[in-house]
Amino acid sequence: MFLYSALLAGFAFVAVPPLVHLINMLRHRRQRWAAMDFLLASYRKQKKWLRLRQLLLLLARIAVAAVLVAMLCGWTGGRQLLGVLGGQTTHHIVILDDSYSMADISSSGDRSTYDRALEMLTQLTQRLGGSDGNHQLTVMRASRAALAVQAGNESGDVAADISAQTILSDGGLIARIVATSASDIRTDLVPAIDLAAQLAGGMDADEQYLYIASDFRTRDWAATERIAESLRAFDTETKIRMIDCALPPERNLAVTALAPVQDVWVAGVPVVVRATVKNYSETTVSNVSLACRIIRYGDQVTTVDPSRQVSGLAESLPGLVIDSIPAGGEITKAFQVYISETGTHAIEVELPIDALSSDNRRVCTLPLSDVERVLVIDGDPEESGAYTVAAVLDPGSQVRIGAVPDIKPPAFLRSATKEMLMPYRAIYLIDLPELTEAAGIALDEYVRAGGGLAWFLGDDVRAETYNRVLLSQGRQLLPRSLGQVSELEVGGDTKTGDIVFGDTDTLLDPLRGAGDSSLSLIGVERSWTLRDQSSSDDDEPQTRFRTVLKRRDELPFVTEHTVDAGTVVTIFSEPSPEWTNWPGDPTFVPFMLLANAKLWSGASASTSRQITEALDQAFSTRDFFPEVKVALPSQSPPRTVIDMTTEIDDEAGDRAGISINPTEMLISGNVGIDEFLRPGIYEWGLMSTDGVSSVVPVATTIAGGEGDLQRAEAAEIRQALLPIEIQFLSSDDWRDQNQYAGNSTFGLAMLALLGILLASEQTLAYLASYHAKGTSPVLRGSAGMGRSVSSFGLHATGAGASAGAADQGGPKS
Template identity: 25%
Template sequence: MSSFFAAPAMLWWAAAAAVPFIIHLLSRRKFRRVPWGAMQFLLAALKRTRRRLRMENILLMLLRMGIFLALATAFANPQIGGGGLLGAVAGGSRTVILALDSSFSMQARDDQDRTAWSEATKTARSVLATLDSQKDAAALLTFGSPVHLETRLTRDLALVRRRLDALDPAEGTTDLLGGLHAIEGLLAEPGLEEDFPGEKTILLVTDLQKSAFLDHGSSAEEGGPGGDADPELLQTLRRLQDRKARVIAVGVGGGAVFGNVAVTELANDGRAFISGLTGQIQCRIENFGDRTTSGELRLYLDNEESYVQSRRVVDLPGLSTGSSSERERVVNFDLDVPKVGWHHLMAQWVDDSLAVDNRRRLAFRVRDHLKVLAVSGGGGRRDALPATFYAARALDPLIDDPLRSGGSFVVKEISSIAFPSEKLDGYDLVILANVSEIPAAKAMELEEWVRQGGGLLYFPGPSLEGAGRIGRSGGVVNQLFFRGGQGLLPYPITRLVGSDEFTESPFNLQFESFDHPVAKYFEDPRIQPGLTRIPVYKLAATEPVENAVGVRAIASFFPTGKGAETGERYPALVEKRLGEGACMFFATSADTAWNIYGATPAFVPFMREIAYALTRRRELANLLVGATLVEDFPPSVTKIRLTVGDAPAEERAPVLSADKSRAEVSLRQIPKSGVVVIDAIDGADQLSETERHRVAVINPDTSESNVEPADSHWLADQFGRNLLLVIDDPTELSKPVDEAAKGGLWRLFLYAALAFLLVETLLAWKFGSVHALETSS
């Protein structure tokens, strides 16, 4: 009987049907007959109505018993197959939406070389095999980023099977929420309820990766289920429930924690690649497997057939043997930078159960040098040299040699008078030293140049001493470069502090921390005093802005000698990120007007570290799977040849911008990792080889690399079976899938109970009215 009823325990309520029968029996009380002469006149009338009264009472009793029996049967939820008359009345047809997790964690292999993806497609095929193409319907989608709807709801099950057979796993992350949103949109299509009535069953076939369910803003316990469920995911499941859709998560892959080491980062040390110099490459790996492991890490350059370097990694702890920081390791490579142009690197962990995240690529452009424009607003009081003299020569020692070659930086010095006519295109860094005023249009051009990826270093100087140059209420410098917090400077310059002459209370530099690239060089206590003990006699004090966006204080000035008693500190080196670029403000002069930095050896590495930090670029050619690659070319480019991975090259015509100033080509939602080679065909032959040939790389998002499944108890606690039914064994799937066709019979019994109650009420009222009329007569 338990196979016929979903909740057989509710049948005990059928015992309540005996209550009306017991009441009926108790109401038949026996009376002692007492002879009475007047009763003889009523005897004839009583015999005429006695039979009718008995039938009325029996009918009402049966109706009341029927109410209890129908309710108990409805609560027990009788199950019946989809065939026959009852099956048709109960619902019969099934509407199933198959949603397959196509993220790259589904490609993890177990000890029998099986993948979760192969189990997922097998499960989907078995579900389709149980459906009847005459009355059942199905839809198919994948929710590995990006989400893709393969078929809408259709009774053409052969089409769904063909689409399923053609599916391949992607290399994006799990986008469970995006998949459910896509299903919401599918169920909201006009006319869908008329074509496919009744309850819908949504099958999420997935490896139950816990990160897909977590609210990433909450804390999670190390190595445990931890954290809270994504509140938006909960709301989406409730909305689907309101649409009469039942969501079932089917776990595939066995629930094991596979051995998996992922290459999570491949980058240089932040400096631009300069041809002929040695570059520092950092490769970060992390063990997402359960146990400690060892292996080999290889580095490839421009081809992925033969590696140029390798490192042996020993005893890398896993989830059960080490903390989060212990499971990570940084491996460094020294790379002889190749010729000028675009290149790519690939780091590869040789082998484990999940191959997708074993590789990580880096596209980079090798330059012959970095171009710097040094703009001087005039020298200090102690010499007639330009204000940029020491800074320019710290970067480019051979600046005065017209035949110079080599070196990381090539500096061009100009005056602030010539600056407005100088084009900024082609420069990587601009230095403004002792510049207090430039045309407003040039200031806006400079700001836009920084936002597009340029670097700016600003030094104050004696020119700020003029009236109206600075101040709390404004000043020319603040109006041009701070602009109420929207401009280049991180803070407004409010006043000048100190003296032009040597003083007994100079200022010294102190770094706030050593995690910034500029400060890191001076973390060595043997090198640090060469910079931090240099006396500064005068500085430009700024007023920090609370909660300033993109602003970071790197170092401060503090008074020494007699002034140390005040304990006052002034921002010395402050960075502000704007768009793709950055500006740094150093609070004292670039020449020897207010300090003697320029005459000290430490000023050379200090300037070079600042320049390297400001010319660091986030290479837009390094993207994640699912992202869109956009490349701009001059309008003279008429054709683009794209080669994505091992696929044949294809040619595209670029799209001209609205102002016809550039030609653009894009690749949207790239589903696989690999290398993209871009070759531009320039009709006017104006592009250099570096501009004509470019390389981009697509990497997997290693947030998907931890394949540890969500704990079933945590899922039940967070969602409940009414919102999300979790089935760990796909072989147990047939029962809940069939419930949409079987479970409709309870409605018939509920309707029957309501009908019995209505008839009983009407008959009781009618019989009572007749009795009242007979009594009154």
């Protein structure tokens, strides 16, 4: 009922008028005075009427004091009663932009942009809590709306934090929202506006307001067509207020990518990690330092430790220094990581503190295995091609590549199944004379599950058999149907040779910097070709492939394409002198190593996940107990650790898994969803059936782009949204408006009542006092001393002037 309850002690002032009255009622010393006799006689006749006027005057003074103190205390009046009696209902819809750019903190203070948005919400509810009429509030955060839409749920009630609830003066309605912080999700406002419009359409309100509290960055508001379309879903009478909560942007750098280079990730083999830093400022930034560290999870880390930021053993690496990043530029730096233990480890890089801390830190994981087997099958009984491939993949001596070639005869593939092929990380097939249908099925299932397959095509290849087995039944184990062997004519540019680089973004990109001249010594006698797409079978799948290397006559020499999770590399030649001298060229070894890394990548575990993606953990129930722990990331330990149990599915055999999906948590109304939407390192705690526990880290990252803090102009936004009428306010303007706003109707009524009471008090004070009409006659007493009636204070001219006579109970003699 009162905005400033601390001032309620002022109501003690109401007791002052009665105290003054009681003091003036004290008896005075009586003294005979003949001139007063006629006044006493008149007083006795009008005694009741005078006392009534004095009582009314006292009550008026008490009322003046009470109303004045009530106004100072911010009395909100009987709003609930007015609402019950038929007051106006107003629906207020507030959309809070909580994308992670709202965590921007300017150098002028320690409050973030999102804090100012919450302050805007608090000021609004305080004002409405003291206003007359019935005010209903709906609050929707942009991140929740985006998650709901992502989950396929179009219900505004699911996404809204508050849905059409009556605003009370105690502020408890928004207490939970005020305790939140900006999310780590990148999103725009369109989903929130769409769901809010859906809620608004179902509300029966006399008046409706839409408030959008955002930072109005250029990346979201440069093109307003989608936002304008969403705003048109509101009633044309809806009043739209846009509150700009951001300050002018400060310098911001962001780590936009961190990942190990695609390679054979094997313990004891150095791995190159690349980190990308982007400058979102309008000026060049120099001498940027990037801190790097490894977090090891080996046999020594067996349990989840919630008292530490991570359970793994952190080890700092030499920092990186970027000399200069131009305005809007992006620089990628590489550093090497060496870990001798198998298992999944983590890598972290971090920039110094700037305007936006959310994008200064990034993590990834590095899953390291022991040496892996690769299958090599050569159609040549002498296995010369298999020896060439095996010598590159496993050179022996002190060189450790991570691959152990397993050379098998062609008969192995005839009866092969997916289960027989899955233990191999990659398969190399060299000039096989025939392929069975069973082999085609097994190879297709193997590749789709993430396996890598490489073909070397030579003299013994039968094109019709290959096309039928490898490209039928939806299989895509070749880039397109094989045509015929084509000889390469002698000639060409001496600077390039017979082979040149093909498309960009292929497995040979690391070698592309040397140019085509690095391939100038490669000679090609002949190679297989692909059929024209127009002459291919209609049932043949349309596979998209990239040309890694091509002949100088533009025919492909090496291609790569993906099939679900796996990769297929096709070399249209066999590694023999009759076809090409490439195996003897220095470029063949890096090609094989890069191709092997590409083939391994499909079966490699993911190195990071987005915060909105499901958090999954799969394991074998024969090896691990179904009870697991998951530790959530936190910048300030202790961390939250959740115990979970997976349900055993008989149909899944011995495979089990747990999946935590943030979108499903939102739909189910889980209040702890915020803890699962943080970037950093999540940790799974597993217990094996032999009593050995282990910790598996999962790196979670934010989506890039929110780090661009450039602002859109309010005038441009207003112009772009025409004919929609909006009122654009800064957070400071909003605060000033709400500081003097409030219950205007009730406040004016209170002022009017105070004026009426003051006028009544003056009137009653005048009527309750003595006054002489015209010129006061001279009264002569028995002692001959002349006195005017007014000389003895027998008339009152002010609010308190009657205390000398009227409040004494009448004249005394």
